[in-house]
Amino acid sequence: MHLQDHFDARGFDIAPEMLALARTKGVTVAPGDMRLFTVDEPVDAFLCLFSSIGYLDPADLPAVAERVHAALKPGGVALIEPWLTPDAVKDGHFMLQQATSPDVVAARASAVTLDGATTHVDFAWSIARPHRVETFEERHSLHVLSRADLAAPFVAAGLEASWEDRHIVMRRGLLVLRKA
Numbered sequence: 001m002h003l004q005d006h007f008d009a010r011g012f013d014i015a016p017e018m019l020a021l022a023r024t025k026g027v028t029v030a031p032g033d034m035r036l037f038t039v040d041e042p043v044d045a046f047l048c049l050f051s052s053i054g055y056l057d058p059a060d061l062p063a064v065a066e067r068v069h070a071a072l073k074p075g076g077v078a079l080i081e082p083w084l085t086p087d088a089v090k091d092g093h094f095m096l097q098q099a100t101s102p103d104v105v106a107a108r109a110s111a112v113t114l115d116g117a118t119t120h121v122d123f124a125w126s127i128a129r130p131h132r133v134e135t136f137e138e139r140h141s142l143h144v145l146s147r148a149d150l151a152a153p154f155v156a157a158g159l160e161a162s163w164e165d166r167h168i169v170m171r172r173g174l175l176v177l178r179k180a
Contacts, residue, residue, distance in 0.1 A: 001025045007045075012037055034064045039071045046071055046078040051172070053150070054083025054142035058117075061150070065157035069179060078159065078177040082150055083142045088172075089114050104129050117144050151175055 003009035004027065012032025013019050022029045034048070034056060046068055056064065068078050091114035098107040105128040113120045120141050127134045151161040159177040166173070 001027050004028065034067065035060050036063075037067055037071070042073040042076065043071055044073055044076050046076070048078070048080045051081055051083040051142060053080050054144075055140075056143070058143055058145060058149070061153040062156065065153040065159070068154065068177065069157040069159055072159075072179040074179055076179045078154075078175075078179075079164075080150075080154075080175040080177065082145070082147070082172050082175060084119065084144055084172065085146055086117075086144050089119055089144055114144070118142070119144055147175070 001022075010028040010030070011022065012030050013022070014031070014033045016031070019029050019031060034052070053061075053064075072078060090112065092112065094109070094111040096107065096109050098105070100106075107126045109124045111122050113122070118141055120139055122137065122139050124137050125135060147163060151163075154175070154177050155161050159179055162176045162178075164174040164176050
Protein backbone atom coordinates (compact mmCIF):
# COMPACT_ATOMS: atom_id res chain seq x y z
CA MET A 1 0.00 0.00 0.00
CA HIS A 2 2.74 2.48 0.99
CA LEU A 3 4.91 1.60 -1.99
CA GLN A 4 2.13 2.61 -4.40
CA ASP A 5 2.50 6.20 -3.19
CA HIS A 6 5.98 6.36 -4.72
CA PHE A 7 6.29 3.54 -7.25
CA ASP A 8 4.36 1.61 -9.88
CA ALA A 9 3.83 -1.20 -7.36
CA ARG A 10 1.69 -4.29 -7.71
CA GLY A 11 1.64 -7.67 -6.09
CA PHE A 12 0.37 -11.20 -6.18
CA ASP A 13 -0.64 -13.80 -3.65
CA ILE A 14 -1.83 -17.38 -3.77
CA ALA A 15 -4.41 -16.87 -0.99
CA PRO A 16 -7.76 -15.38 -2.08
CA GLU A 17 -8.38 -13.93 1.39
CA MET A 18 -5.07 -12.02 1.26
CA LEU A 19 -5.91 -10.68 -2.20
CA ALA A 20 -9.28 -9.47 -0.92
CA LEU A 21 -7.68 -7.81 2.10
CA ALA A 22 -5.06 -6.08 -0.07
CA ARG A 23 -7.76 -4.78 -2.40
CA THR A 24 -9.63 -3.22 0.53
CA LYS A 25 -6.49 -1.14 1.11
CA GLY A 26 -6.29 -0.05 -2.53
CA VAL A 27 -3.40 -2.34 -3.46
CA THR A 28 -3.15 -3.57 -7.04
CA VAL A 29 -2.92 -7.36 -6.78
CA ALA A 30 -3.61 -10.46 -8.81
CA PRO A 31 -3.73 -14.18 -8.09
CA GLY A 32 -0.27 -15.69 -8.38
CA ASP A 33 2.09 -18.35 -7.16
CA MET A 34 5.81 -17.74 -6.61
CA ARG A 35 6.58 -21.00 -8.40
CA LEU A 36 4.69 -20.00 -11.56
CA PHE A 37 4.49 -16.20 -11.83
CA THR A 38 5.49 -14.17 -14.87
CA VAL A 39 5.55 -10.44 -15.54
CA ASP A 40 4.56 -8.62 -18.71
CA GLU A 41 7.63 -6.40 -18.52
CA PRO A 42 10.74 -6.82 -16.33
CA VAL A 43 10.68 -4.83 -13.09
CA ASP A 44 13.23 -2.87 -11.07
CA ALA A 45 12.50 -4.63 -7.79
CA PHE A 46 10.88 -7.77 -6.44
CA LEU A 47 9.94 -8.04 -2.75
CA CYS A 48 9.17 -11.24 -0.89
CA LEU A 49 8.64 -10.30 2.74
CA PHE A 50 7.22 -11.71 5.98
CA SER A 51 8.98 -15.07 5.48
CA SER A 52 6.68 -16.04 2.60
CA ILE A 53 9.57 -17.95 1.04
CA GLY A 54 9.55 -20.31 4.06
CA TYR A 55 6.17 -21.74 3.08
CA LEU A 56 7.61 -23.18 -0.13
CA ASP A 57 9.08 -26.65 -0.35
CA PRO A 58 12.86 -26.21 -0.80
CA ALA A 59 12.59 -28.32 -3.97
CA ASP A 60 10.54 -25.46 -5.49
CA LEU A 61 13.20 -22.80 -4.89
CA PRO A 62 15.07 -23.31 -8.21
CA ALA A 63 11.84 -22.59 -10.12
CA VAL A 64 11.19 -19.51 -7.96
CA ALA A 65 14.76 -18.33 -8.53
CA GLU A 66 14.36 -18.65 -12.30
CA ARG A 67 11.10 -16.68 -12.16
CA VAL A 68 12.68 -13.92 -10.07
CA HIS A 69 15.65 -13.72 -12.44
CA ALA A 70 13.33 -13.49 -15.45
CA ALA A 71 11.18 -10.85 -13.73
CA LEU A 72 14.04 -8.42 -13.01
CA LYS A 73 15.51 -5.82 -15.34
CA PRO A 74 19.30 -5.76 -15.62
CA GLY A 75 20.45 -4.00 -12.46
CA GLY A 76 17.20 -4.99 -10.71
CA VAL A 77 17.09 -6.04 -7.08
CA ALA A 78 15.11 -8.68 -5.22
CA LEU A 79 14.71 -8.57 -1.43
CA ILE A 80 13.71 -11.76 0.31
CA GLU A 81 13.00 -11.92 4.03
CA PRO A 82 13.84 -15.46 5.12
CA TRP A 83 12.29 -17.69 7.71
CA LEU A 84 14.43 -18.95 10.56
CA THR A 85 17.80 -20.60 10.01
CA PRO A 86 18.55 -23.95 11.70
CA ASP A 87 20.60 -22.28 14.43
CA ALA A 88 17.79 -19.79 15.20
CA VAL A 89 14.94 -22.29 15.65
CA LYS A 90 14.09 -23.08 19.24
CA ASP A 91 11.97 -26.21 19.45
CA GLY A 92 9.32 -25.68 22.10
CA HIS A 93 9.62 -21.89 22.04
CA PHE A 94 6.38 -20.20 23.08
CA MET A 95 5.30 -16.63 23.56
CA LEU A 96 2.42 -14.25 24.08
CA GLN A 97 2.09 -10.96 22.22
CA GLN A 98 -0.59 -8.33 22.63
CA ALA A 99 -1.62 -5.02 21.17
CA THR A 100 -4.17 -2.51 22.36
CA SER A 101 -5.94 0.38 20.67
CA PRO A 102 -9.05 2.32 21.70
CA ASP A 103 -11.28 -0.02 19.66
CA VAL A 104 -9.61 -3.42 19.92
CA VAL A 105 -7.38 -5.59 22.07
CA ALA A 106 -5.56 -8.47 20.41
CA ALA A 107 -3.54 -11.29 21.95
CA ARG A 108 -1.61 -14.00 20.14
CA ALA A 109 -0.13 -17.03 21.86
CA SER A 110 2.24 -19.14 19.79
CA ALA A 111 4.23 -22.34 20.19
CA VAL A 112 6.91 -23.76 17.89
CA THR A 113 7.51 -27.42 17.12
CA LEU A 114 10.52 -28.45 15.04
CA ASP A 115 9.90 -31.50 12.85
CA GLY A 116 13.09 -32.24 10.93
CA ALA A 117 13.66 -29.20 8.70
CA THR A 118 10.11 -27.90 9.15
CA THR A 119 8.76 -25.68 11.88
CA HIS A 120 5.12 -25.85 12.85
CA VAL A 121 3.95 -22.69 14.56
CA ASP A 122 0.60 -22.98 16.30
CA PHE A 123 -1.22 -19.72 17.00
CA ALA A 124 -4.19 -19.01 19.26
CA TRP A 125 -5.75 -15.59 18.79
CA SER A 126 -8.15 -13.60 20.95
CA ILE A 127 -9.56 -10.38 19.53
CA ALA A 128 -11.71 -8.26 21.85
CA ARG A 129 -13.91 -5.39 20.72
CA PRO A 130 -16.75 -3.69 22.58
CA HIS A 131 -19.39 -6.32 23.46
CA ARG A 132 -17.63 -9.29 21.82
CA VAL A 133 -14.55 -11.49 21.84
CA GLU A 134 -13.48 -13.65 18.91
CA THR A 135 -11.00 -16.53 19.17
CA PHE A 136 -9.44 -18.71 16.54
CA GLU A 137 -6.46 -20.97 15.98
CA GLU A 138 -4.18 -21.60 13.03
CA ARG A 139 -1.04 -23.55 12.17
CA HIS A 140 1.75 -22.35 9.92
CA SER A 141 4.37 -24.78 8.61
CA LEU A 142 7.58 -23.26 7.28
CA HIS A 143 10.80 -24.83 6.05
CA VAL A 144 14.07 -24.11 7.83
CA LEU A 145 17.07 -23.35 5.59
CA SER A 146 20.54 -22.03 6.19
CA ARG A 147 21.40 -18.75 4.52
CA ALA A 148 23.64 -20.60 2.07
CA ASP A 149 20.90 -23.09 1.15
CA LEU A 150 18.36 -20.29 0.61
CA ALA A 151 20.74 -18.22 -1.55
CA ALA A 152 22.12 -21.12 -3.64
CA PRO A 153 19.18 -21.54 -6.08
CA PHE A 154 19.16 -17.78 -6.77
CA VAL A 155 22.90 -17.74 -7.41
CA ALA A 156 22.49 -20.77 -9.71
CA ALA A 157 19.81 -18.79 -11.59
CA GLY A 158 22.32 -16.01 -12.27
CA LEU A 159 21.66 -13.55 -9.45
CA GLU A 160 24.31 -12.05 -7.17
CA ALA A 161 23.47 -12.69 -3.50
CA SER A 162 24.40 -10.85 -0.32
CA TRP A 163 22.84 -10.41 3.10
CA GLU A 164 21.68 -7.24 4.80
CA ASP A 165 21.97 -7.93 8.50
CA ARG A 166 20.31 -4.87 9.96
CA HIS A 167 17.20 -5.99 11.78
CA ILE A 168 14.67 -4.79 9.24
CA VAL A 169 11.45 -6.55 10.17
CA MET A 170 11.77 -9.68 12.29
CA ARG A 171 15.52 -9.74 13.02
CA ARG A 172 16.23 -12.27 10.27
CA GLY A 173 18.01 -9.94 7.87
CA LEU A 174 17.28 -9.78 4.15
CA LEU A 175 18.62 -11.78 1.25
CA VAL A 176 19.57 -9.15 -1.33
CA LEU A 177 19.70 -10.39 -4.93
CA ARG A 178 20.96 -8.38 -7.88
CA LYS A 179 20.69 -9.09 -11.57
CA ALA A 180 23.82 -8.06 -13.47
